[in-house]
Amino acid sequence: MRILVPVKRVVDYNVKVRVKADGSGIDTANVKMSMNPFDEIATEEAIRMKERGVASEIVAVSLGESRCQETLRTALAMGADRAILVETNVELQPLAVAKLLKAIVAREQPGLVIMGKQAIDDDSNQTAQMLAGLLGWPQATFASRIDIADGWATVQREIDEGLETLRVRLPAVISVDLRLNEPRYASLPNIMKAKKKPLEVLPPEALGVDPVPRLRYLRFEEPPKRKAGIKVSSVKELVERLKNEAGVL
Ligand code: AMP
Numbered sequence: 001m002r003i004l005v006p007v008k009r010v011v012d013y014n015v016k017v018r019v020k021a022d023g024s025g026i027d028t029a030n031v032k033m034s035m036n037p038f039d040e041i042a043t044e045e046a047i048r049m050k051e052r053g054v055a056s057e058i059v060a061v062s063l064g065e066s067r068c069q070e071t072l073r074t075a076l077a078m079g080a081d082r083a084i085l086v087e088t089n090v091e092l093q094p095l096a097v098a099k100l101l102k103a104i105v106a107r108e109q110p111g112l113v114i115m116g117k118q119a120i121d122d123d124s125n126q127t128a129q130m131l132a133g134l135l136g137w138p139q140a141t142f143a144s145r146i147d148i149a150d151g152w153a154t155v156q157r158e159i160d161e162g163l164e165t166l167r168v169r170l171p172a173v174i175s176v177d178l179r180l181n182e183p184r185y186a187s188l189p190n191i192m193k194a195k196k197k198p199l200e201v202l203p204p205e206a207l208g209v210d211p212v213p214r215l216r217y218l219r220f221e222e223p224p225k226r227k228a229g230i231k232v233s234s235v236k237e238l239v240e241r242l243k244n245e246a247g248v249l
Contacts, residue, residue: 001111001148001170002057003046005080006101007039009064009071010121023219026121035071038116040078042176044183045146046114047079054148057081059108063100063211065089069199076194077186083199084108088211090204094122096211098130103207105135110171112153117142117175128175138168142177 011017011026012034018027035043049055060075062068063086072083086100105113118125132139140155144163147154148170157164158177168174186194204211232238243249 001055002059002108003049003055004059004061004101004105004108004110004113005039005043005046005075006061006063006097006113006115006127007043007071007075008036008116008119008121009033009062009068010036010119013037013120019220019222023221025217025220033067033070035074036116036119036121038118038120038176038178039075040183041178041180042114042116043075043078043080044181045176046112047184048181049112049146049148050079055112059084059110061086061101061104063088063092063097063204069201072199073191073194074186076197076199077191078184079190080197082197085199085201086204086207087201088204090211091213092211093213093215094124094126094130095214096209097127098134099209100204100207100211101127101131102134103209105131107207112148112170113137113173114146115173115175117177128173132173135171135173138172139174140166140168140172141175143174144177144179146174146176146180 011028012032015032020027046055046058050058058080060072060080060083062072066087068085072085076083084104113131115128128141129139142157143155144158145156151170153168153170153172153174155166155168155174157166232241
């Protein structure tokens with residue numbers, strides 16, 4: 001079985017994001033970028049499936065500007081076999097990503113698409129669901145455990161009430177949650193080997209998809225600054241302050 005893993009290049013999760021002075025977007029100049037953390041988890045799971053003999057090939061796909069090649073090289077260094085970059089400078093929104101991925105699925109015929117439950121930059125949590133809808137494939141979102149056998153995936157999901165277990169017939173789209181696994185670090189020899197693995201670059205037009213944005217962001221702003229907390233020396237003082245200063249008692 002071939003597995004397709006979409007991996008997005010995002011602002012590194014350790015970086016404090018800054019809004020551009022004119023409120024038109026996020027400032028990404030000279031900011032450290034990395035693979036979306038949920039996509040690292042998806043890549044790790046695909047690699048473990050290959051190690052268990054459930055998968056035969058892992059194809060990592062990224063959509064975006066030329067520098068997404070770095071993200072793909074990370075996936076290759078972790079253990080993906082080959083990579084595809086759909087290169088565009090157009091701002092990509094979840095529907096465009098889902099349409100482009102659908103076209104890649106038609107070319108690559110994977111038995112499974114495994115991807116992050118959300119990208120930590122736009123927090124959309126839409127692409128996996130849209131892709132499954134466009135393909136007419138079953139979907140299992142927020143996976144915290146995945147077992148593949150006899151053409152079915154048994155997926156444990158974290159939901160508000162606890163854990164839910166679903167069985168979906170393959171091919172399917174699965175989106176992964178934080179507790180599924182702990183992604184490996186790429187070793188230096190594997191980083192070197194990854195430089196030689198195949199990486200194909202395609203324009204969106206080659207896939208017959210017009211990626212132009214359908215939604216317009218009006219304005220970005222930082223959350224209001226929070227006041228620093230204080231330490232109180234006794235329960236009596238706490239009660240007094242809650243009553244007299246915070247006005248909540
Ligand atoms: P989102 O729906 O934007 O929160 O993203 C959910 C998942 O879709 C991500 O974790 C990625 O696996 C995938 N994805 C979204 N945008 C891209 C992109 N530009 N390139 C590759 N994968 C993407």
